[in-house]
Amino acid sequence: MLFNSYGFVMLFLPIFILGFCLLRRALSDSNSKELALNIWIIAGSLVFYGLFGLRNLAILAASILWNAAIVRGLTVKRDCGNSGPAKIILAIGIVADVLLLLVFKFSGLILPIAISFYTFNQISFIVDVYRGEAVLGCNAADDAACGGFYGRDFLTNLSYILFFPKILQGPLMSYKDFVAEQKKSFEAKVDWENVMRAMLLLSMGLFKKVILADTFGKAVNYSFSNIAVLGRLEAILSAFFYSFQLYFDFSGYCDVATAVCMLMGFGLVVNFNSPYKSVNIMDFWKRWHITLTDFFTKYIYIPLGGNRKGAVRTYVNILIVFLVSGIWHGTGWTFVVWGLMHGVMSVITRAVNKVPKTRIGHAAAVLANFLYVTAAWVFFRAESVKDAISIFGRMIFGGIRPFYSTFADGFNLDEIWYFIKVTPLMKLSFSWDICLWLFTAFAVIIIFFCPNAIEYTRKCKIGIRTTLLTAFLLFWCVLSFGGVATYLYMNF
Incomplete structure (x- = not known):
């Protein structure tokens, strides 16, 4: 189920x-x-x-x-x-x-x-x-x-x-x-305020999965199945869209799981904490699938010697852990490359050991880390290393042209598209792409500039506004259940 x-x-x-x-x-x-x-x-x-x-x-x-x-x-x-x-x-x-x-x-x-x-x-x-x-x-x-x-x-x-x-x-x-x-x-x-917070979190988790992750997933599936015809912007966006799909898919699952446990009075351990806000790759793994990182640390990294046997041995142990992590996710060379990309950058980060001290430096570090993680995700998603390299090639040599209708069509949800059709927006030459850019902007705002769902539901004031938001999100998600997909991490 x-x-x-x-x-x-x-x-x-x-x-x-x-x-x-x-x-x-x-x-x-x-x-x-x-x-x-x-x-x-x-x-x-x-x-x-x-x-x-x-x-x-x-x-x-x-x-x-x-x-x-x-x-x-x-x-x-x-x-x-x-x-x-x-x-x-x-x-x-x-x-x-x-x-x-x-x-x-x-x-x-x-x-x-x-x-x-x-x-x-x-x-x-x-x-x-x-x-x-x-x-x-x-x-x-x-x-x-x-x-x-x-x-x-x-x-x-x-x-x-x-x-x-x-x-x-x-x-x-x-x-x-x-x-x-x-x-x-x-x-x-039973604490009824806690129940309301749990239902709000559950509705937000379902919204992330059903409305956001699965919508981005349609464009991602098209792009990685039709690499040869991608334009430059389509190739670039497909990489970002896969980052967004993974983020909303996994965080949406964590939100629903946490909400269910809240309804029981059970405190589920935090497993996802705004990873794209991390300043480096080591910070990323303290925020993304936190308990998997802890598992590999406790049962592989530390038994190998951890950081107790000198710098070189520490770096080798880090590379081994990320290689195991890559192979755990999948058996192809793409997962090995993905694991090594994270492992090598973790070694470099540990060796340099610098943390940005200014707001501009912090923002630049977050952006650079996100771009690197996104580049690694391309290998994670591609069917082969050759396909991943081809995606990067299309980013440079793909040419500039309008989006293929299939690429943008997945974003035109009926409930949003009907609104655009009855407004002057429909007369714009790029009206077919409006929903794509709306989803992209919305994802960027949520991921980088807003508290995550668990943080928000813990601190928000429960009242008529949050009740209406919960009802609206649940209603929208239930209406959209017909075309949903399985959670991505279930494949591992």
């Missing part, structure tokens, strides 16, 4: 939130409440994920059961003081998880939905169990009393892995942090 669908907005979400709140209010005993709410979350998440098909569900179930067995083995050996066997069990668990991921990534088989994210979550969990950072309720002494890992802890773990707001694209949340927030949500009370 997708967030941007009739079934989710009009059926699944209301039923799930209503059931969650009613169970939370009806049960006073903490143990009974925890059991019932965990089962409710698991059941809802299975429905949410199961609608992607039984094949996806079967692979997810096999992964969960395998890692449950690994955790069971780790806890038994750890509680008995056998650290050697525990380390072997951990290694077997990680290798099996990574092999499963690699098989689907490199074999040409259809990639199961969200396999990367739930696999990373499970690797994080078993490593944290081994290190003692994921505290389970049972140990060898009281194993029988509470059902061991296959009892109460297993239900909590199922809830952690399956939790539908984060299973498709993250964030990658540690088990310890998840359990802490879950306990808060189980004891929370």
Whole structure:
């Protein structure tokens, strides 16, 4: 099930939130409440994920059961003081998880939905169990009393892995942090102002995906499928439009996921924080898919030695991390180039270590970094390195001419185009391109000059204006659901 669908907005979400709140209010005993709410979350998440098909569900179930067995083995050996066997069990668990991921990534088989994210979550969990950072309720002494890992802890773990707001694209949340927030949500009370803020955030997230990201995506799909006929301006704009598409697609998902959790009283970790406002590439990765960066740092960069073994080793470790990140996103050479572009620039940024100190310098740094990130995105989107180079070639040698109608047509949404048709704007020679430029200007303003949606909904005053805005955005998005696409990061 997708967030941007009739079934989710009009059926699944209301039923799930209503059931969650009613169970939370009806049960006073903490143990009974925890059991019932965990089962409710698991059941809802299975429905949410199961609608992607039984094949996806079967692979997810096999992964969960395998890692449950690994955790069971780790806890038994750890509680008995056998650290050697525990380390072997951990290694077997990680290798099996990574092999499963690699098989689907490199074999040409259809990639199961969200396999990367739930696999990373499970690797994080078993490593944290081994290190003692994921505290389970049972140990060898009281194993029988509470059902061991296959009892109460297993239900909590199922809830952690399956939790539908984060299973498709993250964030990658540690088990310890998840359990802490879950306990808060189980004891929370309905706060109607918080509900209104959540609904505003949800509507803004859907708007970003359905109206903005998917609209830019139409021009992007045309451009990258018809590189040879692109004019200079079309080639340049297609690169920017893909940057905008990715931004609104991923931030829109994060906004909806955060909003759903707010309705539950659950604090979802921040995973996206205005990345195009970053002054350099290292700042960018502290803002874009924040938890994925943290995962690679904790489980790859630091074990490799981090920055503890001299400058050269540090730079090599950085390059390795970004190379792994590129390969994680895809198996083609385009993703390797993309990863190396980010890795090399991260090394240069770390070596230079200069931060702009003036407003003009800051603005120039933001612009330069955005242009570099956009150039890297061209390789990320292109089918081959040759196609990416061809795009850059069309930016220089493509010639200047009017847009092809197909390139601009995707921006002419009926609800906007009808307004233009009844105004003097229709008489302008470039009337067909007006919506394209309106969307472009709107995207630039939102991305670079406005607080992000989470910042805005936290600070805004809830009243009639925000209520009308929420209703308007939800209404517009629901009317537009017919032609929506899947979220881009679901493909990884």
